[in-house]
Amino acid sequence: MNLEQYRYFLKDSIRKTIDFSRTDQSRGIKAPPIEKPYSLDSERVELINADWGKLFDITLSKAIKNRESRRNYNNEPLTLTQLSFLLWATQGIRMCAEDIAFRNVPSAGCRHALETYMAVFNVEKAKSGEKLKEGIYRYLPLTHELLFEFSENDLQEKMIKATFGQIFAGKSAVTFIWTAIPYRMEWRYGLDSHKVIAMDTGHVGQNMYLACEAIGAGTCAIGAYDQDYLDELLHLDGEDEFAIYLAPVGKI
Numbered sequence: 704m705n706l707e708q709y710r711y712f713l714k715d716s717i718r719k720t721i722d723f724s725r726t727d728q729s730r731g732i733k734a735p736p737i738e739k740p741y742s743l744d745s746e747r748v749e750l751i752n753a754d755w756g757k758l759f760d761i762t763l764s765k766a767i768k769n770r771e772s773r774r775n776y777n778n779e780p781l782t783l784t785q786l787s788f789l790l791w792a793t794q795g796i797r798m799c800a801e802d803i804a805f806r807n808v809p810s811a812g813c814r815h816a817l818e819t820y821m822a823v824f825n826v827e828k829a830k831s832g833e834k835l836k837e838g839i840y841r842y843l844p845l846t847h848e849l850l851f852e853f854s855e856n857d858l859q860e861k862m863i864k865a866t867f868g869q870i871f872a873g874k875s876a877v878t879f880i881w882t883a884i885p886y887r888m889e890w891r892y893g894l895d896s897h898k899v900i901a902m903d904t905g906h907v908g909q910n911m912y913l914a915c916e917a918i919g920a921g922t923c924a925i926g927a928y929d930q931d932y933l934d935e936l937l938h939l940d941g942e943d944e945f946a947i948y949l950a951p952v953g954k955i
């Protein structure tokens with residue numbers, strides 16, 4: 704493929720070529736789940752709901768003005784409250800009906816084709832100082848919980864390797880990894896899905912940057928990563944679900 708062919712991806716020319724009456728939604732196929740299913744007996748951590756405006760009071764203009772990519776973090780843990788806030792800001796649900804969930808970020812057709820995984824390194828679970836055990840977790844937006852996925856030896860080193868040696872991906876309190884489940888979007892838009900999934904991911908990243916400003920934390924988007932290695936690390940098949948964007952977060 705030449706440059707011009709790749710640029711086609713940024714356009715919406717494909718729309719005119721698609722017969723939207725043939726998409727799975729138009730053919731009456733049931734919508735895929737809003738949230739990736741999990742076993743009900745798996746280990747979960749309840750997250751915090753709060754009046755975030757009172758707790759983390761920062762003006763929007765200040766958050767926008769101060770926002771920058773931050774790659775150096777101190778050893779201070781994130782609290783579970785702060786982690787709850789970041790998840791609420793990036794993927795939290797504000798209104799839900801049977802097959803549709805409106806979140807705090809926009810999404811094309813409200814299809815929300817993303818899941819949030821976290822490599823958790825330094826998060827304080829309680830005031831006593833007790834920490835979440837290190838490992839891979841996933842956000843459950845419908846119940847505002849963390850799902851413990853699995854522990855992994857040498858996770859810090861593996862996260863650095865997964866990002867081609869970007870040290871801050873393993874020196875964070877938490878590294879967020881967003882994955883795409885493209886079918887959620889394809890169910891409605893067929894071949895016209897993939898550009899808007901990428902656009903949706905950008906909204907999530909920007910909310911993460913701004914929310915970090917509100918809690919004295921820093922983040923830096925990561926778009927350069929080893930696709931196969933990271934998908935394997937997260938136990939994803941790499942076809943129906945795969946990593947798409949990362950954001951290490953730590954106190955500054």
Ligand SMILES: Cc1cc2nc3c(=O)[nH]c(=O)nc-3n(C[C@H](O)[C@H](O)[C@H](O)COP(=O)(O)O)c2cc1C
Nearest residue numbers: 770771772773774866869908923924925926927928
């Ligand atoms: C889509 C995207 C991918 C990025 N990927 C990386 C990355 O892999 N590594 C990195 O250090 N910074 C990455 N960045 C951060 C940019 O380098 C940064 O936004 C840019 O230098 C401007 O700096 P600022 O964010 O402080 O304004 C990425 C930013 C975006 C939006």
